[in-house]
Amino acid sequence: MEKLIIEGTKQSPYVDFNAETGKLELSGRSIPENSFEFYNPLLEWLGEYAKSPQSETVLKVYLEYFNTSSSKYILEVLKKLKEVLKSNGAQVKVDWCYDEDDEEMMETGEDYEDVTGLEFDYHEIEE
């Protein structure tokens, strides 16, 4: 399966989804005016990946800012990861990273953990 790499811009995040290692990353800013357009290819890729995932999948999310229209699609990304769990013995973890003192971003992670039931690890990144 092809890697999915998208360079980050001032409006959209950097994406690096690697099916061979099971390491997925979403980082930067996510404030596109059309979130569907940006996130749909990610969801399609994940749908495909979920069919034969690695035994361990780790999604690193390190977003500086994201708008509420992205927040729904980030939830969709997490839901796709839940599909990965349906594979025999597959494990999924979310590494939720946020800048030092950014409590709001940490809380947002907790909300996602609560809504999805996925395993989250929190990492406060020193600036």
Place this chain on the structure above:
Amino acid sequence: MTSTEMAIVLQHRGAINGPIIAELLDDLDFKCINLDISDVKRRKIFNIAVEMFQNLYHYTRDLKINGYDETELRSIFLSLDILEDSYILITSNHIKNQDIDSLRKKIDFVNKLDVKEIRAFYKKILSNEEFSEKGGAGLGFIDMKKRSGSPLEYKIEKIDETISKYTLVVKVEK
């Protein structure tokens, strides 16, 4: 009433889009850094401004009314007033009178919720799969109130039978 110590004003004539919003946000952030606003408050201001711009974008992008100048109709304004004890974000734009009722309902509803309720409601809306007709997630006002911690204030002034001027005010305690 505390007097304004300083104000940052961002204005754009004509329709805004993603790249213009990104530029205006960078401009705002840069000015906040220059004014030595703490990282925590600067992030809060930026996040609220992101939602305010998204709001402006959704209300103005398709605004087209016979007999009105489109550039004028779609122009937007955002300011950050720095007061002694707080930061005040203000946006203003035009809206159609027919959209006033639903707008009022949304803001008034969000304002009634306390901190705990707002987080619970945020999670509820986040996990329901419907998107509002404007393409937004219906989360904008909830997010602004959650981050601000103060009620959202707004003013709607009728210009004529078709359009009004809509001003939204969001406060961040220092």
